[in-house]
Amino acid sequence: MKFTKLAAALAAAMLFAPHAQAQIEIQWWHSMGGALGEALNEVANKFNAEQKAYKIVTSYKGSYPESMTAAIAAFRAGQAPHILQVFEVGTATMMAAKGAVKPVYQLMKEAGEPFDPNAYLPTVTGYYSDTKGNMLSMPFNSSTALFYIDRNKFKAAGLPPVPPKTWKELVATAEKLKAAGQDCVYTTGWPSWVHVENFSAWHNVPIGTKQNGMGGLDTTFTINSPTHVKHITMLADMAKRGLFTYAGRTNQADAKFQGGECAMATISAGALAGTIKAGKTDWQISFLPYHDDVKGAPQNSVIGGASLWVMSGRKAEEYKGVAKFLSFLSRPEVQSEWHVKTGYVPITKASYEMTRKSGFYDKNPGRDAAVMQLTNKEPTANSKGLRFGNYVQGRTVIEEELEAAFQGKKTAKAALDDAVKRGNEILRQFETANR
Amino acid sequence: MEKRVVFRSAWLPYALVAPQIAITVVFFFWPAIQAVWFSFQLQDAFGLKTQFVGLQNFTNLFRDGNYLASFRVTAVFSVLVAFSGLAISLLLATMADRVLRGALAYKTLLIWPYAVAPAIAGVLWAFLFAPSIGIVTYLLKGFGVEWNWIINDNQALTLVVIASVWKQISYNFLFFLAGLQSIPRSLIEAAAIDGAGPARRFWTIVFPLLSPTTFFLLVVNVVYAFFETFGVIDATTQGGPGQATQILVYKVYHDGVKAADLGSSSAQSVILMFIVIALTVVQFRFIERKVQY
Numbered sequence: 130m131k132f133t134k135l136a137a138a139l140a141a142a143m144l145f146a147p148h149a150q151a152q153i154e155i156q157w158w159h160s161m162g163g164a165l166g167e168a169l170n171e172v173a174n175k176f177n178a179e180q181k182a183y184k185i186v187t188s189y190k191g192s193y194p195e196s197m198t199a200a201i202a203a204f205r206a207g208q209a210p211h212i213l214q215v216f217e218v219g220t221a222t223m224m225a226a227k228g229a230v231k232p233v234y235q236l237m238k239e240a241g242e243p244f245d246p247n248a249y250l251p252t253v254t255g256y257y258s259d260t261k262g263n264m265l266s267m268p269f270n271s272s273t274a275l276f277y278i279d280r281n282k283f284k285a286a287g288l289p290p291v292p293p294k295t296w297k298e299l300v301a302t303a304e305k306l307k308a309a310g311q312d313c314v315y316t317t318g319w320p321s322w323v324h325v326e327n328f329s330a331w332h333n334v335p336i337g338t339k340q341n342g343m344g345g346l347d348t349t350f351t352i353n354s355p356t357h358v359k360h361i362t363m364l365a366d367m368a369k370r371g372l373f374t375y376a377g378r379t380n381q382a383d384a385k386f387q388g389g390e391c392a393m394a395t396i397s398a399g400a401l402a403g404t405i406k407a408g409k410t411d412w413q414i415s416f417l418p419y420h421d422d423v424k425g426a427p428q429n430s431v432i433g434g435a436s437l438w439v440m441s442g443r444k445a446e447e448y449k450g451v452a453k454f455l456s457f458l459s460r461p462e463v464q465s466e467w468h469v470k471t472g473y474v475p476i477t478k479a480s481y482e483m484t485r486k487s488g489f490y491d492k493n494p495g496r497d498a499a500v501m502q503l504t505n506k507e508p509t510a511n512s513k514g515l516r517f518g519n520y521v522q523g524r525t526v527i528e529e530e531l532e533a534a535f536q537g538k539k540t541a542k543a544a545l546d547d548a549v550k551r552g553n554e555i556l557r558q559f560e561t562a563n564r
Numbered sequence: 565m566e567k568r569v570v571f572r573s574a575w576l577p578y579a580l581v582a583p584q585i586a587i588t589v590v591f592f593f594w595p596a597i598q599a600v601w602f603s604f605q606l607q608d609a610f611g612l613k614t615q616f617v618g619l620q621n622f623t624n625l626f627r628d629g630n631y632l633a634s635f636r637v638t639a640v641f642s643v644l645v646a647f648s649g650l651a652i653s654l655l656l657a658t659m660a661d662r663v664l665r666g667a668l669a670y671k672t673l674l675i676w677p678y679a680v681a682p683a684i685a686g687v688l689w690a691f692l693f694a695p696s697i698g699i700v701t702y703l704l705k706g707f708g709v710e711w712n713w714i715i716n717d718n719q720a721l722t723l724v725v726i727a728s729v730w731k732q733i734s735y736n737f738l739f740f741l742a743g744l745q746s747i748p749r750s751l752i753e754a755a756a757i758d759g760a761g762p763a764r765r766f767w768t769i770v771f772p773l774l775s776p777t778t779f780f781l782l783v784v785n786v787v788y789a790f791f792e793t794f795g796v797i798d799a800t801t802q803g804g805p806g807q808a809t810q811i812l813v814y815k816v817y818h819d820g821v822k823a824a825d826l827g828s829s830s831a832q833s834v835i836l837m838f839i840v841i842a843l844t845v846v847q848f849r850f851i852e853r854k855v856q857y
Contacts, residue, residue: 194822197824198821198822198824201609201610201824204610204611205610205611222608222609222824225608226608226609226610226612227612228610228612229610229612313696368715375712375714375715375805376695376714377714377804378802378804381714384696384697385696388696388697390696519823519825521822521823521824522818522819522823522825525803525818525823528804529630529803529804529806529807530806532715532804532805532806533806535715536715536716536717536805536806538806551628551630554624554628558606558624558825558828561606561615562606562607562608562613562615562827563608563613564613
C-alpha cells in the first residue's frame with residue numbers, strides 16, 4: 130500500500146516536473162553560414178542523438194569577428210556561451226585572456242576524457258598549443274592556402290595544362306596567358322594570409338621574432354626581410370603589367386576563379402567545394418608556388434580556419450558535457466565526414482588515414498593536397514604557426530600596406546617597413562594591456 | 565513678437581520634458597561619459613585587466629600619421645556627401661514641386677530610400693559596382709572605363725559617396741519639398757510678372773527663403789556624414805584600398821567593435837565628438853547669420 134502511494138507520488142512528480150530530468154544544454158556559438166552551417170548542425174545533431182544527458186545548442190553569430198565580439202560582450206555581461214568558434218587570427222587574444230577561457234587540455238583532464246594532442250597534425254597542434262605543448266583550444270575547421278589553375282584557360286592559350294611550380298614559372302606562364310588575350314591571369318584571396326603568413330612558412334622565413342610570437346608577447350614583426358620584399362616587389366610588378374588582378378582582402382578571389390574569370394588563383398582549400406559546385410572550370414589544385422632560389426623552400430604551409438574555445442565560469446557537470454562533445458568531435462569518423470563534406474583539412478592523422486583508405490582521394494584527386502602541403506616537411510619554428518596579439522588590427526595594417534604596394538603608391542620595401550612599424554606598435558599595446 | 569506660455573503648475577513642465585531628458589541621459593550622456601572614461605584606460609579584450617594610462621591613447625593616435633591622414637579623408641568625404649546630398653535633393657525637390665500629375669507617386673519613390681538600412685544600401689551599391697559582376701562595371705567597360713574600386717582610391721571614394729548620398733537624399737528631399745511648398749506663390753508670381761526668369765526667381769526669391777531649411781539640413785548632413793556612414797563603408801570598401809575610405813567613424817567602429825580595442829576606440833570617439841561639437845558651433849555662429857528667417 131505504502132509502495133503504491135509512493136510510486137504514484139513519484140509518477141505525479143515526474144509528470145508535473147518534466148524539467149527535473151532535463152538535459153544539460155551546451156551553447157555553441159559559431160560562424161559557419163550556408164552549407165558549412167548545415168554540416169555543423171549535422172555534427173551537433175549526431176551527438177545529441179547518440180546520448181541523452183547533454184544537448185548541444187548551436188547558434189550562428191555572424192562572421193568570425195562578429196561572433197568573437199558577441200562572445201566578448203556576453204562574457205562582460207556574464208552570459209558567455211560554453212563553446213565559441215574563434216578564427217585563427219583571434220588565437221593570441223583568446224590565449225591571453227586567462228580567466229575568460231578554460232584551456233581544453235585542463236578541461237579534458239578534469240572530466241577524465243582521453244585526449245592526445247599528438248593525434249593531430251603537427252601544424253595544427255602547434256598552432257593552438259602554449260609553449261609547454263598544452264593544447265588550449267580544440268582544432269575544428271582548418272584549411273590552408275592552395276594553388277588553383279583552370280586547365281581550360283591554359284589549353285585555350287596553347288599551353289600545356291600543368292600548374293607552374295615556382296613563381297618564376299608562374300610569371301612566365303602569366304605572360305603567355307596575357308599575350309593570348311586572357312584578361313584576369315592570376316588573383317589571390319586573403320593577401321596577408323597567403324602572401325605573408327603562408328609565404329613565410331613555405332619559405333621557412335620568420336614572420337616575427339620569438340618563434341612567430343609563440344614564445345612571448347615581446348615579439349616584433351620581421352616581414353620586411355629581403356625575401357619578403359622580393360616577393361611583394363614581384364607581385365606589385367605583376368599588378369602593374371596586368372598579370373595580377375587584386376581581388377580584395379578576404380575571399381573575393383574565390384568567385385573570380387570559380388566563375389571562370391581568372392586562370393590561376395591562390396585561395397583557400399575550403400574554396401574547393403564551391404569550385405566544384407560552380408562547375409565552370411576545369412580546375413586542378415596543387416601546392417603553392419615557391420621561389421626556387423630560397424634555401425629550404427618549399428617547407429610547409431600554415432593553417433587558417435578556426436578552433437573551439439571553452440569559456441570559463443560554468444558548472445562542473447556542464448564542463449563534463451563539453452568534454453564529452455569535444456571527444457566526440459575528435460573521433461576519426463566524425464572528422465572524416467566533416468572533411469569530406471566541407472573541404473576542410475582532416476586534422477587528425479587517423480581521420481586522414483580513414484579517408485584515404487575509403488578511396489576518397491582516388492576518386493577525388495587533389496582533395497588531399499592541403500594535408501600533404503601542411504605536412505610537406507617537419508615544421509620549423511618559422512612554419513609551425515603564428516601568434517600575434519590584436520592580430521585583427523595587425524592583419525588590417527598589413528593588408529593596407531600591401532594594397533599601397535600593389536597600387537604602386539609605395540615601393541614594396543617602404544610598404545613592408547611601414548607594416549612592420551605600425552604592426553609593432555599594435556603588438557606593444559597588446560603587450561602592455563596583457564602584462 | 566514672442567509667444568510665452570506660462571505653466572501654472574510647478575512640476576508639470578518638468579514632468580513633460582522628463583521622458584525626453586531621460587532618453588537623452590541614458591542614450592547620449594551616459595555612453596558619452598563612459599567613452600571619456602574608457603579613453604583614459606588600456607583594457608584587454610575581455611575586460612579582465614584595466615590600467616589607467618592617462619592621455620596615452622590620445623598621444624598614440626596623434627603620433628600615428630595614418631590617423632591624421634584619415635582626417636583628410638573624412639573632410640573630403642563629408643564635404644562631398646553634404647554638398648552633393650543637398651544639391652541633388654534640392655534639384656529633385658524643385659522638380660517634384662512643379663509636377664502636377666502623379667505627384668504622390670514621385671514623392672513616395674523619392675522618399676523610399678530613406679527606409680533602407682545603411683548596410684543594405686552599401687551592399688546594394690557594392691553589387692551594382694562590383695568589380696567583376698556589377699552591372700554598372702559592365703556598362704562602364706563598354707565606355708572604356710576600367711572600374712575596380714578594390715584597388716583604385718578615387719573609385720572607392722566615389723562609390724561610398726554615392727551610396728551615402730543616395731541614402732540621405734530622401735530625407736533632404738522631404739524637408740526641401742516642405743520648404744518649397746511654404747513659399748508664398750504670390751511672391752513668385754509677382755516676380756514673374758515683373759519679368760524675372762525661372763533661374764532669377766529661384767536664386768533671388770526661392771533660395772533665400774529656403775535658407776532656414778538649407779541650414780538645418782546642412783547641420784544634419786554633416787552629422788550624418790561624420791557618424792552614420794560607417795554601415796555603408798563596412799558593407800563596401802571596409803576602409804580600403806589602403807586607407808582611402810577610412811573615415812574617422814569607421815576607424816572607431818573597426819578598432820572598437822571588430823578589434824576589441826576599447827581604449828583607442830573610445831579616445832577616437834571622444835575626438836570625433838569634439839570635432840562635431842566644434843563644427844556645429846561654427847555653423848551656428850557664422851553660417852546661421854546668413855540665414856533669413
